[in-house]
Amino acid sequence: MNYLPLFLDLKSKNVLIVGAGEVAFNKIRLLLRAKAKVNVIARELCSEVKCLLKQKKIKWISREFNSIYLNKIFLVIAATNNLKLNEYVFKSCNDRHLLVNVVDDKSKCSFIFPSIIDRSPIIIALSSGGTAPVLLRFLREKIESILPMKLGDVAKISGKWRNVIKKHFNNLLERRRFWEKLFKSLFVEHVLNGNKEKATEILKKTMNQDSFLRGEIILVGAGPGDSGLLTLRGLQILQQADVVLYDCLVSQDILDLIRRDAKRIYVGKRAGLKSITQDKIIKLLIFLARQGKKVVRLKGGDPFIFGRGGEEIEAAKNAGIDFQVIPGITSAIGIAAYTGIPLTHRKYAQGVIFITGHKCKNGLLNNFSILCDPSYTLVVYMATLHAVEISQKLIMHGRLKSTPIAIVGKGTTVNQKVIIGRLDEIKKMINFSITPSLLIIGEVVLLHKKLKWFHTSNIFNDIYNKSSIVKFI
Known part of the structure; x- marks a missing residue:
């Protein structure tokens, strides 16, 4: 800034x-x-x-x-x-x-x-810091077109009632919930249509409704990294949150979209580093929700794809706390798209399987007789943890050593790096990878060179030049 x-x-x-x-x-x-x-x-x-x-x-x-x-x-x-x-x-x-x-x-x-949009007392100021005045004019036209001319009247009436509402609701959260409910009601429409008496009736009715604070836990998928991939619903929820618990995979650009006065709590977990346990995260979510707060659990990718979202929502249900789930673009889908690698293709892959590089608890093991089927694309989350072991078992169960693979680090961001090679070269490839990374295994990787469109500083190291698989790079 x-x-x-x-x-x-x-x-x-x-x-x-x-x-x-x-x-x-x-x-x-x-x-x-x-x-x-x-x-x-x-x-x-x-x-x-x-x-x-x-x-x-x-x-x-x-x-x-x-x-x-x-x-x-x-x-x-x-x-x-x-x-x-x-x-x-x-x-x-x-x-x-x-x-x-x-x-x-x-x-x-x-x-x-700045460039000014005047809906007094609401004023919107736009600036490009003097770098792109024509773009700024374009943005102003867009915003002007969607903001009603009488929007300022909504603010004026609200301002007149502000002290009354402040006395009626002693609790800050109660006041915030009142205004959120009011601005989502027909109050706004009546003001814009010039019917201020009817708008005032709705305001009084809303003020006298039950103001009991009921907490809520909302899981929001932040997507794979690029803030542009956050869903519209996800953005709306981030603007309503009282508290946001976020992971290490959530980008700073997305964190900047959180309502400014919302409390942020970092609860990221990274392999090999000391971090907060999942049990403590769940206890914190429930504790905050029982205070009547709207608690957002912000996760990279999608909450229900290796995000432990099911565990957190199950705990909320057991505790009698209301919850929602706002899905996100899971990393496999987002990163594959940004690398030009379609996970399914009629010529190369009839299906796709997602697994995690973490070892599963409760004795659950991957069925490698299924995972080695070449008609399926295999995507490994948290790829660097046990990638060598996974590749060895795949080869042992019949997957060809020459199977094309891609390791993608910091996918969908400006720092995205793609390393292309073969299944039997994975140990060398990991030495050049960056975290967080995703591993894509299958013939669809061959389409990367032809279909890549997201321009970044991709790495294709000389150690692969002798490989028959990477000659197309």
């Missing part, structure tokens, strides 16, 4: 504009909407600025800039064609630690003007 977005209260504050041309006029008009006291320094005023002066909406304090005019000024805008003057204004403001913006000169700005 190159700029910290802030909303400034300029009401009755002195602002200085150096320049009075068309560009300066546009800035002045914006400042007047914010109820600032606008002071102008310029040799001449354009016709629009002259009109504002006649209406006594601005003050023309001087024809020449002097640093003495910076006294008692909150912020400064320089909008002239005189580069030396702009430089002098910028330096003078910096010396006094004043906010300054030299129009069209990013290097001489301690703040920049």
Whole structure:
């Protein structure tokens, strides 16, 4: 984040504009909407600025800039064609630690003007940091089109009732649940249609409904890594959460989508490292939900594919706690797509099998007579743990040593790395892999070179050049 977005209260504050041309006029008009006291320094005023002066909406304090005019000024805008003057204004403001913006000169700005969507009192500000103004204009048009013009009235009515609601509901969580319920009701539609009396009736009715806080546990699949693969429902839940317990496989981009004031608790588990146990995670989920909180368990991939989601939901059910499951794109499907390896294909694979590199508890063992069937693609999660042992057993039960394989590390992210080889080369390949990684075994791997589309820093090491399988790379 190159700029910290802030909303400034300029009401009755002195602002200085150096320049009075068309560009300066546009800035002045914006400042007047914010109820600032606008002071102008310029040799001449354009016709629009002259009109504002006649209406006594601005003050023309001087024809020449002097640093003495910076006294008692909150912020400064320089909008002239005189580069030396702009430089002098910028330096003078910096010396006094004043906010300054030299129009069209990013290097001489301690703040920049965003693109604004005004639904007062709701204000949405967009910025590209000066890098892509056309893209910004496009985004603004999109957002403008979906936000009703009377959306500000919803905020105004809510603001009038805010203190009443605060007295009625002593608990912060109760107040939050009230507002969430209200804004999902017909209250909003009535306000937008101009029927404020009916909207107020719904508000009062909602306020007097049972406000008992009932906790909930929601499992959310974050997908394989790319934040763009998070589902819309998953995003909505992250914006409603009171607490989020997240794994080490959840990317920072997805964590940034969590509601800002929600509490985040890291409960990641990595092989070979000291970490919180699954039993403790379950106890924490139940403890937080019994406090009436909306608790989100955020997992990489899909909660029900090697994510222990079934265990957590079973515990919630036994504890009498409400729960939901928001599925995610499981790693095998997402990563295979981003590497151009279709897991099924009429010419190569009639089915796909998912297994985990972890050894199963309770004496459960993989049936290698099934796993070695070449008509099935085999995908191994947490691949590096027992990959060598798995490959040996596959070969022992009849899978060809020359079977194509791919080890994909940090799949679907900009750091995705793909190593292609053969089943009997897996021990050497692991030395060049990165974690977390996924292992894909089967003839479909041959399609990678032809169908790959996601451009990253793929690794194809020289040690495979002699392999008959990897000559196509």
